[in-house]
Amino acid sequence: MGTPSELACSRCHKVFPANRLLNLCECGAPLLVRYDVAAIRAAWANSDLNASAESSMWRYAPVLPAERSEAVTLGEGWTPLLEVKALGRDLGAPDLWLKDEGRNPTDSFKARGLACAVTMAKKLGVKKLAIPSAGNAASALAAYAAAAGLEAHIFMPNDVPQSNFIECRAFGAHVTLVNGLISDCARIVSERKAQEGWFEVSTLKEPYRIEGKKTMGYEVAEQFAWRLPDAILYPCGGGVGLIGMWKAFAELEELGWISSARPKMIAVQAAGCDPIVRAFEQGAPASEFFQNAHTVASGLRVPKALGDFLVLEAVRASGGTAISISDEEMLDATLLLARREGIFVAPEGGACIAAVTRLLQNGFLKSGERIVIYNTGSGLKYLEAFATRFPRQQVSEQDKLGGLITPR
Numbered sequence: 502m503g504t505p506s507e508l509a510c511s512r513c514h515k516v517f518p519a520n521r522l523l524n525l526c527e528c529g530a531p532l533l534v535r536y537d538v539a540a541i542r543a544a545w546a547n548s549d550l551n552a553s554a555e556s557s558m559w560r561y562a563p564v565l566p567a568e569r570s571e572a573v574t575l576g577e578g579w580t581p582l583l584e585v586k587a588l589g590r591d592l593g594a595p596d597l598w599l600k601d602e603g604r605n606p607t608d609s610f611k612a613r614g615l616a617c618a619v620t621m622a623k624k625l626g627v628k629k630l631a632i633p634s635a636g637n638a639a640s641a642l643a644a645y646a647a648a649a650g651l652e653a654h655i656f657m658p659n660d661v662p663q664s665n666f667i668e669c670r671a672f673g674a675h676v677t678l679v680n681g682l683i684s685d686c687a688r689i690v691s692e693r694k695a696q697e698g699w700f701e702v703s704t705l706k707e708p709y710r711i712e713g714k715k716t717m718g719y720e721v722a723e724q725f726a727w728r729l730p731d732a733i734l735y736p737c738g739g740g741v742g743l744i745g746m747w748k749a750f751a752e753l754e755e756l757g758w759i760s761s762a763r764p765k766m767i768a769v770q771a772a773g774c775d776p777i778v779r780a781f782e783q784g785a786p787a788s789e790f791f792q793n794a795h796t797v798a799s800g801l802r803v804p805k806a807l808g809d810f811l812v813l814e815a816v817r818a819s820g821g822t823a824i825s826i827s828d829e830e831m832l833d834a835t836l837l838l839a840r841r842e843g844i845f846v847a848p849e850g851g852a853c854i855a856a857v858t859r860l861l862q863n864g865f866l867k868s869g870e871r872i873v874i875y876n877t878g879s880g881l882k883y884l885e886a887f888a889t890r891f892p893r894q895q896v897s898e899q900d901k902l903g904g905l906i907t908p909r
């Protein structure tokens with residue numbers, strides 16, 4: 502167990518052997534890991550996930566690509582699924598839950614994917630890793646690379662949140678700030694990687710990040726005693742979390758642990774960068790590059806996702822939808838949650854709260870449904886964005902005199 506049987510192309514279905522260093526298929530599409538689920542099913546039961554099971558995503562090691570003993574881990578996953586009752590009452594959704602991914606190492610769900618990717622890279626002999634990132638993936642790569650003793654080469658937009666920049670530097674990564682978006686960062690990595698000897702761990706260009714992220718799907722199933730909720734709202738940038746959960750549900754059904762019922766998968770994007778929402782509305786199979794992307798939800802500033810067609814497939818197959826939220830709406834929703842529940846989420850999580858509100862109002866979501874919001878990061882990673890709502894009073898010249906702090 503813990504050994505994938507093969508990798509298969511998500512578009513042309515070409516099959517590749519497992520345990521090799523691979524990026525994309527020759528056709529340019531992402532590769533997905535396949536397991537011998539029948540063999541795993543014979544050796545592993547959901548009753549094995551008892552009180553003594555590890556409190557991290559490695560409790561699902563039989564469906565992860567490495568053995569538990571090989572894991573580069575900082576305790577990622579097994580995050581709380583919180584019932585948000587007061588907010589649910591306000592919104593008219595009495596069965597509303599929040600999966601709080603802000604509790605992961607480096608304070609975002611990116612820890613899951615990068616724990617898996619760095620584990621596999623180390624196992625397969627890589628020494629130098631490179632990533633283009635909107636910010637949180639960079640922080641996570643920097644942390645796991647430090648833990649594994651590997652080099653991390655990071656390319657991020659120059660207006661990335663300060664938290665991401667400082668974390669990456671603190672973890673000893675090589676950081677380049679780029680005057681542009683994640684798509685510009687990605688171009689630099691692909692141009693330089695061969696010459697520099699870097700292994701690229703960009704979203705979906707590497708097959709193992711999604712394996713870590715799929716554990717968000719295993720967890721929600723287990724936390725609800727193997728009955729999936731009616732709807733899942735997920736803040737969608739590159740879409741890996743959503744694609745990963747969709748994959749997890751298929752594996753769980755093959756394991757015989759859940760039925761064929763699926764939640765409505767709802768992709769939430771920022772109004773300032775919503776290529777997937779536009780494609781969904783137009784009935785298109787893939788998205789167009791979104792020009793001039795801008796949003797405070799830096800993780801959603803992905804103008805064109807490599808796996809857009811997989812996100813759209815999952816959203817459509819599940820009877821879900823795609824919706825965009827303005828920056829003001831997401832900050833308002835974040836602060837409403839903070840005041841009502843004592844949970845301070847990233848604007849990406851706030852976007853999902855705003856989306857629930859709107860989808861209840863327009864009748865897409867029904868009051869009796871069990872709804873789960875994925876909050877993908879901590880609000881503390883976005884202090885610049887929230888500072889716009891809470892400007893601090895300037896210290897007066899008199900107060901500064903002599904550097905003394907005087908009672909007023």
Ligand SMILES: Cc1ncc(COP(=O)(O)O)c(C=O)c1O
Pocket residue numbers: 609611635636637638704736737738739740741742743799800801847849877878
């Ligand atoms: C906080 C946060 N939420 C959501 C996303 C989007 O992630 P995904 O690629 O899974 O769509 C990101 C990506 O950077 C992020 O940092």
Ligand SMILES: [Zn+2]
Pocket residue numbers: 510511512513514515526527528529530
């Ligand atoms: Zn292919």
